[in-house]
Amino acid sequence: MWDYYISLFLTVVMTGLSALLLLVSTVSSYRLRNTKLALISIAFTCFLVKGLILCLQMLFHFQIIQQNNIVLVFDLIIITALYFAAIKD
Amino acid sequence: MIRRREKDALELETRRKIYRCITKFPGLHERELAKKLEMPLSTLVYHLHYLEKRDLIMAKEDGRYTRYYPTKKIGARAKEIMSLLRQKMPRRIIMFLLLHPNAYHREICEEVDIAPSTTSFHLKKLVETNIAKKVTIGKETMYVINEPEAVSDLLITYKESFLDSAVDRFADTWLKFGPQYIKKKTEKKDEEKGRFL
Known part of the structure; x- marks a missing residue:
């Protein structure tokens, strides 16, 4: 049971951070008309899509992506590092 | 003279506060504005005239008071x-x-x-x-x-x-990864080293 809640927490945090990073990167690429920033937006879109699928999987009990908590922790570290590197003061 | 005028225009905070207050509460008169902004009336009047002259706000007399309104939306x-x-x-x-x-x-x-x-x-x-x-x-x-x-x-x-600030930081951070930027930065460092040697 605990395993389920930990997975859900990690997935929700990862999805939230990806959504925030996607919003900021999309606005940046739109304002600066920069291809590099647009590519970064695509990367964050992938993270967001993955996070959304994982959330839906957990809530509605079906399976498209197989993921364990260790891989989720790695994803979360990546996205948190990117968040602190690029957005936070 | 021109520089002084431009410098005046860049005294942002006070005027921005006044302008924001007028857009948020259109139709306030001078005393109400001064009270809301906790600003001396003379300072406020000076800035109101300035903003009016620049067409950012407009004044309307209602018989008793002069009320202030924002003039336009952004084009x-x-x-x-x-x-x-x-x-x-x-x-x-x-x-x-x-x-x-x-x-x-x-x-x-x-x-x-x-x-x-x-x-x-x-x-x-x-x-x-x-x-x-x-x-x-x-x-x-x-x-x-x-x-x-x-x-x-x-x-x-x-x-x-x-x-906006998040977008600024994001763009600044990512654009610094460009090979052109790194090359220039290395050149700059080499230049500085050369100056000391």
């Missing part, structure tokens, strides 16, 4: 300028150019303290959007703002939001 051109004013580096360059018209590229680099390549990147954007124009004299390039009055008026109404 397409103003939006274009505003989008650049919302970015930290272009904003710093614009403010520097407003105070120092016809500044050279190297002077701008020194002022904003960023690599020449990054400065050129931002200046190119300003020239492309027709906010600034460049004048080449010999080997050096000078820059000047095209409509200084309009730009400084927009600076008064400019307001930074969370998204």
Whole structure:
């Protein structure tokens, strides 16, 4: 049971951070008309899509992506590092 | 004289506060505004006249009081300028150019303290959007703002939001990963080393 809640927490945090990073990167690429920033937006879109699928999987009990908590922790570290590197003061 | 006038236009905080208050509470009269903003009446009147002269606000007599209203919504051109004013580096360059018209590229680099390549990147954007124009004299390039009055008026109404500062930091961080930027930075470091040797 605990395993389920930990997975859900990690997935929700990862999805939230990806959504925030996607919003900021999309606005940046739109304002600066920069291809590099647009590519970064695509990367964050992938993270967001993955996070959304994982959330839906957990809530509605079906399976498209197989993921364990260790891989989720790695994803979360990546996205948190990117968040602190690029957005936070 | 011109510089002094432009410097006046860049006294942002007080005027921005007044302008924001008028847009939020249109129709307030002087005393109400002074009370709300906790500002001496004489200072407020001075800034109100200034904003009125620049067509940012308008005054209407209602028999007893003079009430103040915002004049206009932001147009397409103003939006274009505003989008650049919302970015930290272009904003710093614009403010520097407003105070120092016809500044050279190297002077701008020194002022904003960023690599020449990054400065050129931002200046190119300003020239492309027709906010600034460049004048080449010999080997050096000078820059000047095209409509200084309009730009400084927009600076008064400019307001930074969370998204804007996040976008600034995001763009600054990622664009620094470019090979061109790294190359220039290495060159700059080598140059500095050479100066000491």
